[in-house]
Amino acid sequence: MAGARMRLLRGLEIVLMGGQIRRVSHDKFLVKSQKGNGWYEVVWRNRKWRCSCADYKKRKKDCKHIYAVLTFLNLPSILMRNLTPELNSCPRCGAGQEYLVKIGCRKNRSGPVRRFKCKKCGHTFTERLAFKSMRSDPFIIVLALDLYLKGLSTRMVAHHLSTMYGYNISHMTIYRWFRKYVKLISAYVKKLKPRVGKRWHADEMKVSIDGKPAYLWNILDRKTRFLLASYITTSRGAREALRVLETAIERAGIKPTEFVTDGLSSYSKAVEILKIKRHVRNVKFSGKTNNNVIESLHSTLKPRIKAARRMGSKKSAREFAEAISIYYNFIRPHLTLRDRTPSKKAEITIENTNPLLTLILRSGKKTSARLF
Known part of the structure; x- marks a missing residue:
């Protein structure tokens, strides 16, 4: 036992020295000899780590080089545990x-x-319930999703993971992670009811789906900056305006008493059908009554809007719209809210210093049996 503890400590020392471990592949590492200029090969074979050093060959037990590799691999998990809420219920x-x-x-x-x-x-x-069946490290999955939601392309994320962490993951794998966890988180957050105000702002902007024009509609609560609806359609008539407004009302659980929009006539018909008390139209960016909160939203989401212009189908466009809501409401702090997220202002508490990880873990508890 004392010998194993000593080898563990020596393995930790190797990691702390830096530059002593080289990742060759997913299951193969080179660890520098501490006595000479050579390198020992540490490989995963037959469900066990094996080393080419004399100590392992003699004892057939974990040596300091294997402990160094295990410590190196576990650094992301150690960080994750410091950010992960305790498991507090049975998922079944x-x-x-x-x-x-x-x-x-x-x-x-x-x-x-x-x-x-x-x-x-x-x-x-x-x-690792929420990451069940996933071969990659949960830390890498969360990091990749966070970078992608913040505006990096999947290829840029893949390059970052390769150069900074030694993980060679294809950009398509990262996109599959995005689709999987957006679906998972979206199903969870839709059950959370925000406490919002009764003055809402709406606007739409032109995007593209498979080279054809489409429109991204957004409805935002002024008090909390909570994004109540983010919807993509191929036209912007009264039917589409009604649908996006109904989505926002269902999300909030209340109707607004004041609805602020630009000059698009489609909104007027929707307001009339839903019997909203006051409709403020033709507002500009400046002035006493303006639509600057929604314009600021579009400016914030500009990197992701660029990604939307490359969406190839209605399904991927809907996933993008759901990702916008998750990122803006739960992940990105808002300067005018004193660096709080709109969800926190709307009295939805997401404990943890890593909100994306928390959302994945919470959403995975109840739905893992169905989605994984």
Whole structure:
């Protein structure tokens, strides 16, 4: 036991020195010899890490080079654990934390993953529930999604992961992660009711789907800056205006008493049908009554709007609109809200210093059996 602890500490020292570990592939590393100029090969084979050093060949147990690789691989997970809320319920029956017991660990390439069992229903699961069936490190998945939502292209994200973290992941894999987790998070956040005001702003802007013109509609609550509806259509008639306004009302659970728009006549018919008290039309960016909050939104989302112009189908365009709402409402702090997110201003609490990770973990608890 003392020998294993000493090798673990020496492995940690190798990591802290920096420049001592080279990643060759997903399951192969080179670790620099601490006594000479050579490199030892550490590979994952037959569900076990193996090293070419004399210590491993003699003992057939983890050496300091293997511990160095495990520590290196676990650094993202250590960071994730500092950001991850504690597991507090069974994903199958919803039983509380008092019913959960630890039943050891499952050995992976990146080291052990904790396993739990529910005493109430007997279900067993791991702490990586929301990332079930995903081969890549959860830290890398969250990082890739965060960078993509902030405006980087999938190719730029893939290049960043390769140069900075040594993960060679295709840009299409990153896009598949985006589609999967936007669907997961969107289903979760739609159940959360924001407490918003009764003065809403609306505007639309031209985008493109498969080279054809389309329109991105947004409806925003002035008090909380909460984005109540983000919708993409191929035309902007009264029917489309009514649909997006109904979506916003359903999301908020209330109707506005004042609705501020530009001069598009389609809004007037929707306001009449829904019997909204006051419709302020033909507003400009400046003046006592203006639409600058929604114009600021479009300016903020400009990098993602550029991505929307390259959307190839209505389905991908809808996914983009859902991603806009998630990013703007729950992830990006707003300067006029004193660096709070619109969701926090609307009294929706997302604990944690990493809101994207929290949303993934929360949404994965109840829906993992259906989506994974």
